[in-house]
Amino acid sequence: MAKYVKFLASAGYFPETVVTNDELSQIMETNDEWIQAHTGIKERRYAIDENTSDLSTKVALKLLKQSNLQAEAIDLIILSTISPDAITPSTAAIVQSNIGAKNAFAFDISAACSGFVYALSIAEKYVRSGQYQNVMVISAEVNSKMMDFTDRTSAVFFGDAAGGAILSASDNPNDEMYVAEKLATKGDADVIHSGRIAPLSAVKADNYPQMDAFYQDGRAVYEFVTSTVLAHIQQFLAEQKLTADDFDLIVLHQANLRLIEYIAQELKQPLDKFAINVPTIGNTSSAGLPTALAERLSDGQTYGKVLLTGFGAGLAYGSVILNLQNFSQK
Template structure:
């Protein structure tokens, strides 16, 4: 079925342009912190953490290892997987809530590290939904014809904003980075096209105080720590994620049966299971990696995507649905044919 309205030929051509994911990459810091190690620091246990989140371990950046370092490593991995030269990249969009500095954008440091001197680079901040926001921004630049090749990255060093004495938050998060390379391709305007078929973004600032960091340049001049009302976040997450997935399906005249894989935000296995039940998706079609790297915020969706592509679960031509929710609240989804 065609998704195109009756448009003049010059506009229809732009509408036919798709953003195809041609490369996926990931990076996790070398240091692994297990639940058993955390149990020596705070009042918790491996059983308590696994039962409530499905997390077994998380990776933590080394001293002096910055978000830009993680992002650059993931970017190089994605560029190598795409089989392109870095010089072909016109745009870098980096999603992060833990930038190297207040300014300049961490994306510009990645740009320099990759040896690029053309195009443009900037950051996007939507916390755990950040990668989907960044993907949407890059997709729109490609659809408009302004960009041919884009690098989209989600990278975080959340360990730097955790209160390691707060067992309700420190056990849930980790550090990491994931990246994809997008290239402009021509489509037919149908759901059979390879590339990003649609993206759907939302936010609701009324819930700001349910998940936030208690610091900032404007408010306190301090970095602050993550604060979260876990039960409320869980409740909103299942509802909002199920709704935004249904929105993507309806926009493309598809049903859950048409989707090969769902790549959810890796915040908590129980949220993933709750969303799957609400949507009627079998868990066998949900990519779940939270146990290995915990919640890496903006990095979690591209990390999970890269792992599923690398191990052969996600293959060219398959229909994949990405979804995430983060502080703000922000949430979103993207439907992609690989």
Template sequence: MKYARISQVAHYAPRQVITNDDLAEIMDTSDEWISSRTGIKKRHLAYDESTSDLATKVAEKLLTKADLSADELDFIIVATITPDSLMPSTAARVQANIGAKKAFAFDMTAACSGFVFALSMGEKLIASGTYQKGLIIGSETLSKVVDWTDRGTAVLFGDGAGGVLLESAQMQYFLAEKQGTDGSRGEKLTSGFLGLSSPFAQETPDQKYLAMDGRAIFDFAIRDVAQSISETIEASHLEVEDIDYFLLHQANERILNKMAKKLGVSRNKIPANMMEYGNTSAASIPILLSECVEQGIINLNGNQTILLSGFGGGLTWGTLIVTI
């Protein structure tokens, strides 16, 4: 039986930081309005870097930390909804940037659940026994799909990337998982619609910008995602008290507060960093994981049990319980 483990973590964010006060200069909003409703105080926005640039920085950090050559990688998966292009994939660009000539690479599109979906996929690749090492990266430049005249969405999102190195292991580190999709509610959160434009079709317009029914997404997170988390814990044969930390998608501080009450866990077990980054979609969980390791909250010694849960467009949700 083959197993996989998270052996290294890393994150990267653009140097440019935009505060709520900065946003108040270009739209009808304020620091109090944004922070009281979301917990967000600032966000990093790309100035001259693309999604693949951010992901490449993370990949380079992971290789350096592990003292690995890029030639030792078997695969690279990048979770993103803001690729540089539809082809080549963002992962292929990263593969070229770091010189990982032996690795196959592809993108995973599952919005804010993307990193969890990709991590689950990477674990299965290693568990197959065919592959030994791979990078799982969440990377986003959401600033390019936000309508900067819409304060309802523009204040929420930021750019950044985070990721992990997965390696083969001799014992089980991935304990349980549950993933789901409900396409019937997909129109509640949309982005990047490409219309028909050929001379042989009825022309339909592109809808580039992100659009969201905030109340519907809030209710979805509190109801469906909380249930998914509870079901995953039950499937793991653990108790809620056995989970050391819950690393949840960083969409809104109110959601985290509601989740804590619904799950019956201390809010101290649910770290947050959306106040510094905003919602970075597929990058939010790996950025948070990397920061928690950097700050000594989580270690990589294999003695902590961590729950990762992402939720967002699709609608999608995914939960993993891992020993780290």
């Protein structure tokens, strides 16, 4: 029997090491004034001697504590990342072992900065089926290990973080918090890419796999967000017979402050309606959206309708509407 979907917990984690714009200017041709003018970013966090599974595990433990669940109660762990510990095994499997979620199965997904939205969509289907009670969703990125620090057009944007949520099944219709979703992909492998591995060109003893650093075409990304993503949000809301005025909180992928400001202006919404952490955390890819959401949900306010919109490499984008009127941050 299909179940109602409850948003049970929300948490984030940031590494301790703060890297300022001035520090980056010591290793690349840039400066604080240029970075802030173009991105609104003042500093970011880097994971030193921590990998993606480490950040993910810390978020998972926070989620368990907040939800008052034991690890054995988790049925599934979905982890979105473009900076995994390894191609295999999945980072989700490492987290499952780390927290002792012995009854869970686990897998990774790759949807870049849309990863949290895509993972929520998958989790909702598992919970809705009635076969699974508690699904943990984590988005975690150690972007710093994928950067080319000679490329100021990319490296200045990114930081490291992890965030997540737990979706839980309920028999009570009053617990329903997952309202609607709309996901899309506009295939383009060149605008944003990371970790490309070239195919074998010949059988040689010195063959060894190598991958490239993160790359983005900043102008193309800007055009994608200001045209395709903005239109996606407007169409989605129209399909749901809603307007931006109907939302108490809007959480976008934390790409950079200027893009968030642009979308707020186009939607005719005050900037304080948007959850924002990018100025001090940087662009943390898929982790930006859940960490910004977790910060706002911990401020003691009650939020009704919440719009989540992610967008990134793929090009992948999508939105989810939650109703968190009955959500309580423990």
